[in-house]
Amino acid sequence: MKAYRISAPHTVKLEEMEALPVGDNCIKLKNLICGLTHTDLSALSGEATGVKYPIIPGRQCVGFVSEVGRSVAGLQRGNRVVVYPQASCHNCKACKDGRYYDCEKPSVFGVGEDGFLSDFSVVSADDVFAIPDRLKDEEAIFTEHTSMAINVLSRLNVEKGEHIIIVGATIVGIILAQVAMYYQAVPIVVDMHEELLDAARAAGVYYTANTITEDVTKKVLALTGGHMADACAFIPSSDVPLHNVFDFCKKHGRVAIVGRPYGQDLKCSLKAFVEKNLELVTVTDCGKNYPSAINMLANRTVSTEMISTRVVPFADVPTAIENALDTSAAVEKLLVKI
Ligand SMILES: [Zn+2]
Numbered sequence: 001m002k003a004y005r006i007s008a009p010h011t012v013k014l015e016e017m018e019a020l021p022v023g024d025n026c027i028k029l030k031n032l033i034c035g036l037t038h039t040d041l042s043a044l045s046g047e048a049t050g051v052k053y054p055i056i057p058g059r060q061c062v063g064f065v066s067e068v069g070r071s072v073a074g075l076q077r078g079n080r081v082v083v084y085p086q087a088s089c090h091n092c093k094a095c096k097d098g099r100y101y102d103c104e105k106p107s108v109f110g111v112g113e114d115g116f117l118s119d120f121s122v123v124s125a126d127d128v129f130a131i132p133d134r135l136k137d138e139e140a141i142f143t144e145h146t147s148m149a150i151n152v153l154s155r156l157n158v159e160k161g162e163h164i165i166i167v168g169a170t171i172v173g174i175i176l177a178q179v180a181m182y183y184q185a186v187p188i189v190v191d192m193h194e195e196l197l198d199a200a201r202a203a204g205v206y207y208t209a210n211t212i213t214e215d216v217t218k219k220v221l222a223l224t225g226g227h228m229a230d231a232c233a234f235i236p237s238s239d240v241p242l243h244n245v246f247d248f249c250k251k252h253g254r255v256a257i258v259g260r261p262y263g264q265d266l267k268c269s270l271k272a273f274v275e276k277n278l279e280l281v282t283v284t285d286c287g288k289n290y291p292s293a294i295n296m297l298a299n300r301t302v303s304t305e306m307i308s309t310r311v312v313p314f315a316d317v318p319t320a321i322e323n324a325l326d327t328s329a330a331v332e333k334l335l336v337k338i
């Protein structure tokens with residue numbers, strides 16, 4: 001098999017590797033598309049922590065089942081699947097109960113386990129989900145973002161009619177807004193980049209606010225009839241200071257920090273947070289939402305059309321990665337067609 005491997009920071013090479021054996025409960029995938037994330041770029045730049053070099057990057061993958069292990073049930077050769085972002089340990093209580101998403105010692109693909117920037121991969125059948133024919137590879141690759149969005153709304157207990165501020169018109173932010181609308185909540189998307197707010201508006205979001213050109217607190221006050229928002233999802237890569245977020249919430253409101261902060265300092269004054277008796281949750285995983293996320297993408301409850309993507313062929317990976325590392329605020333999602 002052919003795989004791009006990062007042997008050390010700033011060193012990625014296409015390598016010819018030995019074909020992996022397919023264990024009893026495993027499947028062999030012919031990888032079709034691989035989404036590169038901030039984690040993958042950080043593994044290459046050396047900023048990521050906990051990476052087990054040498055490593056094949058890429059945790060977001062859609063593939064075609066080309067071989068099935070002896071004890072695999074429910075999957076057949078020819079099925080298309082999307083991979084869960086982390087490998088379960090198969091040893092902890094959650095795994096033994098079949099709750100792999102709750103695994104106590106998960107290993108993220110592309111960090112602790114080889115990812116999918118290769119022509120073939122072997123994974124446990126428990127770490128993949130079949131996808132329907134109508135869902136294109138380029139759409140299914142957003143299952144992780146959609147699952148995380150569902151997780152955010154569930155952790156924030158967002159109800160019908162509530163206002164949710166989404167700070168960060170990132171991919172997760174735009175998908176989160178769509179899921180919130182599906183739940184009949186009212187999203188207000190906040191960002192400092194007008195082109196990202198344009199994408200949010202293209203996704204059907206009616207209320208947006210620009211932190212550079214508008215007084216967001218005042219706008220939220222007006223949009224919520226003086227109540228301020230019931231909940232707020234804060235995406236650290238939005239570059240909006242965290243303490244601003246507390247101003248957007250009503251008293252006893254709920255705040256979620258969504259995803260891991262990469263290189264950003266999340267230090268801030270908790271004064272407004274305490275004075276308003278806010279609740280804080282953190283969401284860095286997808287929970288058990290993969291089947292629901294696949295369904296929402298397949299039935300177009302969540303559309304990914306407005307998300308800016310760059311699809312590159314497998315052979316062009318080194319140049320594409322280099323370019324992505326150079327543009328610090330990469331707004332395009334990098335997808336590799338294998
Ligand atoms: Zn486990």
